[in-house]
Amino acid sequence: MSSSVAPQLTIEVGVLVERSKGASRWADVIWRPTGILTGVPDTPAWSKLSDDGERATFYAGVAEIALYRSEAGNYRENLLVEAPLLWVVLHPAVGDPPFGPPTVTADPAEGEAWAGTPEVTVDSVPMPDTIREQVAAFVAEHHVEQAFSKRKRDRADPEALARRAPQGHGQKP
Numbered sequence: 001m002s003s004s005v006a007p008q009l010t011i012e013v014g015v016l017v018e019r020s021k022g023a024s025r026w027a028d029v030i031w032r033p034t035g036i037l038t039g040v041p042d043t044p045a046w047s048k049l050s051d052d053g054e055r056a057t058f059y060a061g062v063a064e065i066a067l068y069r070s071e072a073g074n075y076r077e078n079l080l081v082e083a084p085l086l087w088v089v090l091h092p093a094v095g096d097p098p099f100g101p102p103t104v105t106a107d108p109a110e111g112e113a114w115a116g117t118p119e120v121t122v123d124s125v126p127m128p129d130t131i132r133e134q135v136a137a138f139v140a141e142h143h144v145e146q147a148f149s150k151r152k153r154d155r156a157d158p159e160a161l162a163r164r165a166p167q168g169h170g171q172k173p
Helices: 069-080 108-115 129-142
Strands: 009-024 027-038 047-051 055-067 085-090 103-105 121-126
Touching: 009 085, 009 129, 027 055, 027 085, 027 121, 027 129, 055 069, 055 085, 055 129, 069 108, 069 129, 085 108, 103 108, 108 121
Parallel strands: 055 103
Antiparallel strands: 009 027, 009 055, 047 055, 085 103, 085 121
16 A cells, blocks of 8 residues: 655664464465564565574565654554554565565554455564654654544435325326
8 A cells, every 4th residue: 555645754674574384284384574673784685584493584674664644643543552563564476585575554544454455464563662753753743633523414304305206107197
């Protein structure tokens, strides 16, 4: 889910992904995002960082968290929970590595939208403190509180609701 509008702020991060053995006969392996690195390490994408035979951790590459003024309310809601999250999206690719460049968002609504897309792998990970501070500063600068205004319903017109005879029926010529 990308926007044609340029973000007001982007934050570059590194993405960590774990590969573990599948627990069923339908999946040999399970891939899932496990963490975010603040900043970008000088490591090639899809470098194996650790492997204990059961689980392997990979540096999946660089992603940008794009922050938009119009979504500041969603970022604010994310920051209000006890443990703010980031959503990491892994886009399948043919070959090795099995995924293309990852996508990361701080917007819970966007994360939920991605989670409804069957072709991708999506998981939430804890938001590192330094990123939380940057998102909080962005929200403080761009969030505008919307006053709640209850809509008033239009009064129903009883004549508009009345039954009428079909046109041309029951009328004398």
